[in-house]
Amino acid sequence: MNENKNKSVVIKAIVLLVAIILFSRTAVFAADEVVSVFSVTGDVKVVPKGANRGTKCEKGMILHAGDWIKTGRDASVTIAFDKVADNVITIEEKSLIVLRLDGYFKVQLLRGEILAILENVTRGEKFRVLTPSVVTESLNSGWGAKSDGAYTNVVVFDNKVFVCGIKPEGEIEDKKYWIEEGQKRKTLTFEDPGELESLPENAVPWFKEQVMSHHLAKMEEEEALAQDVDIELLGAEIDYGNRGMEKKGDKKSNKTDLLEYLYKQRLKYKSNRR
Numbered sequence: 001m002n003e004n005k006n007k008s009v010v011i012k013a014i015v016l017l018v019a020i021i022l023f024s025r026t027a028v029f030a031a032d033e034v035v036s037v038f039s040v041t042g043d044v045k046v047v048p049k050g051a052n053r054g055t056k057c058e059k060g061m062i063l064h065a066g067d068w069i070k071t072g073r074d075a076s077v078t079i080a081f082d083k084v085a086d087n088v089i090t091i092e093e094k095s096l097i098v099l100r101l102d103g104y105f106k107v108q109l110l111r112g113e114i115l116a117i118l119e120n121v122t123r124g125e126k127f128r129v130l131t132p133s134v135v136t137e138s139l140n141s142g143w144g145a146k147s148d149g150a151y152t153n154v155v156v157f158d159n160k161v162f163v164c165g166i167k168p169e170g171e172i173e174d175k176k177y178w179i180e181e182g183q184k185r186k187t188l189t190f191e192d193p194g195e196l197e198s199l200p201e202n203a204v205p206w207f208k209e210q211v212m213s214h215h216l217a218k219m220e221e222e223e224a225l226a227q228d229v230d231i232e233l234l235g236a237e238i239d240y241g242n243r244g245m246e247k248k249g250d251k252k253s254n255k256t257d258l259l260e261y262l263y264k265q266r267l268k269y270k271s272n273r274r
Contacts (some may be wrong), residue, residue, distance in 0.1 A: 035099065037061040038085050039217065042075025042093070071112070078214075081106065085218055086120035087127065090210075105130045113146040115213055119266075133189040135164045135172050142207050143179075154200055155184040157207035165192050169241035208263045215266055 037059050045054030049066025057069065057077055071077060071093050081087040091097055095112020107114070108130040120140045121127050129136045131145055131152040141156030154163055156179045167171040170189050177193040179185050181202055187193045 001033075018031060026199050034083055035063045035101065037063065038080045038088055042078040043072030043076050044070075044077045044091075044105070047071045054112075058091075063099055065099055067099045069093045069095075069097050078156055081127075082120065085214075085221075087118045088116070088214065090115045090117075095103040100130065102175065105135075109145060109147055109152075111147055113142045113144065115142075117142050117211055133166060133191070134187040134193060137162055137168065137176075138162070142211065149189075151186055151188050153184060153186045154179060155203070156181055157204050158211075163187065163193050166190065204232065208259055211266075212259065212262050 003132050003176070013227045037057060040057050040059055042055035046057045046061065046063065047054040047068040047070070049064060054068075054070065063069075063079060067090055069077065069079070071091050076090055076092050078088050078090045081089075089107065092115065094112040095114065096221040097112070097114065098110065100106060100108050100110040105128050114129070116127070116129075116138070118127055118140050119139060126137050126139060129145060131147045132149050133147065133152045134145075134154065136145060136154055138141070139154065139160075139162040141161055143154065143156045143161045145155075146153045151252060154161065158181055160178055161179045162176040162178045164176055164183060165187060166189075167173060173192070175192075177185060179196065184199055185193045185196060231235055
């Protein structure tokens, strides 16, 4: 009898220990999902969930599920979905989004334009955004979405993204349409995603500049410099002229080579800050 009782106590202890371990892992995971304002320019308002009035959006502000973010003319805000800002979206001017964070959608774009730089999406997860006419789903990638409420244009600068149409009753279509790097699709409300189109030649180089600017901003934020990259190179001006690529004969210019080098190296940022 005592032996059975002891076994029962041991089993309960094991179950309790497993529960504590699982809880602690969940707590750590949740802590890593803090959403905050990385940078803000111009008139940006945050309307907390359940509130009627907006408050001024400020750098470092912690955001929560259900918050609305509205950007004014010539304004923008970049929000980070992790503590070290590996995964960010920039909300461009005259835009309105809702932070969903509901386990399926990260963000809902109601109108306007967003630019996503995703470099460390956790394995097993997907970064999904709901727009008026299409759902985007991506892993580590770089892309943008622009919508006026009747259509959504999704452009991909790095890696690939897939999109799904939305039925009139609000259900998401099962069929997925891939968009590869350097391509885009335009989708009207309640229609299948449109045909693939090519981006302008200067679009991908422009995106790489945005990525490098973001990495430099992260470095400044943490007061750290990347190894093996000369500070003079980091400050070098990269001028594409109308955001086009300069060429000398059949060779890219030194400035273009520098951009490609820094983009591939990502300033060795991750290896230095961890």
